[in-house]
Amino acid sequence: MASGMSAREEILAKVRAAVAGAPTVEIPRGYRTRRQVDDLVGLFAERVGDYRAIVRVVPSAELGATIDACVHGRRMVVPDGFGRDGGWDDLDTADGVMTHCAVAIAETGTIVLDHGPGQGTRAQTLVPDYHLCVVLADQIVPGVPEAVERLDPSRPLTWISGPSATSDIELNRVEGVHGPRTLEVLIST
Template structure:
C-alpha cells in the first residue's frame, strides 16, 4: 500500500459512520454586472490598492496605452496575444504582456487560466514586469461569479498586485515570487 493509499484509508476509517451533512452554498451571486463601467472602475480601484499601476481607458485606446506603457522595454508576448511586432524571447525580455481570463471587482484580483494570450505560469511569473490587459466584459462582481466562469481543469494563477512577501520583522520585499511591477490596463 502506498503512502497515499494509507492516508486515504485512515481518513475513510475516521469518517466511517458520520452522517451526511449538506453544506450550505449561499454565496452572494445576486450582484448586478449590468453597469460595466462602474464594475470596471471598482476593479481598477481595488487593483490599485495592491500597489499596481492602473490605467482605465476606452477600449479603442487600449493598443495606444499598451505602447505607452511598454515604451522601450523588451517585452515577451505569449502565443495568442493579439499584437504585431518583433518580440524578444523570455530569456531576454524585461517583462511580459498578457490578457486574462477574468477580473474580480470586489477583490481586485486578476485570474489567468493560461489560455491564448495569457502565457504559461513561467512566462507570467519569471519576468520582473507584467502588463495585463483586462476588458470590461471580463470583470465580474465577486469570487463566486469568477469561479462560475473558470474551467477547474485548467491551471490558474490568481494575481492580487505585484509579488510581495514579508519576513518576521514585517519588512516587505517585492519580486520574490513573481513580477515586482504589475501594470494593468482596463479597457472600458
C-alpha cells in the same frame, strides 16, 4: 491491519473505520454568490490600485496607443494570440510581458490567467520583471464566486493580485520578490 496491504488500502480502511456512522453533512450556502456592484470598472480599478499596482482605464479606441506608450523601450514578450506582432523571445533577457486575462474580480482586485491564447505560458508571465495585463471591461465580475464559475479547472490557472510581495520581515510589506515587481493593468472600456 493485515500485513501486505498496500498503503492505499490501509489508509482507506483506516478512514472507513474512523468515520463509520458519521452523519451526512448539509452544506449551508447562505453566502453571496451574486453580488450587485454598480461600478465594476471603478471598484476593480480601486482594488487593484490598493495593491500598489499601476492601473489605468482606457477607452478601447486608445488601447493600442496606450500599450505602445507603456512598452516603449522595453523588450516585451508578446504571447501567441495577443494580436500584436514582434516581441522578444528570450525570457531571461526580456524586460516584460503583455497578456490578456481570462477573468477579473472587482471585489479583490484580482486578474486570473488561464494561459490560453494571448495569455502566455506560466513561465512567460512569471520570469520577466514587468507584467502589462489588458483587461476588457466585460471580463470583470463582482466577486470570487462569479469568477470560479467562469473558470475551466482543466486549465492551469494563475490568480494575480498585485505585484509579487512579501511580509516575511517584521510583517513589513515589500513589493517585488520573485515574481514581476511591476504589475500594470489596463482596463479597456
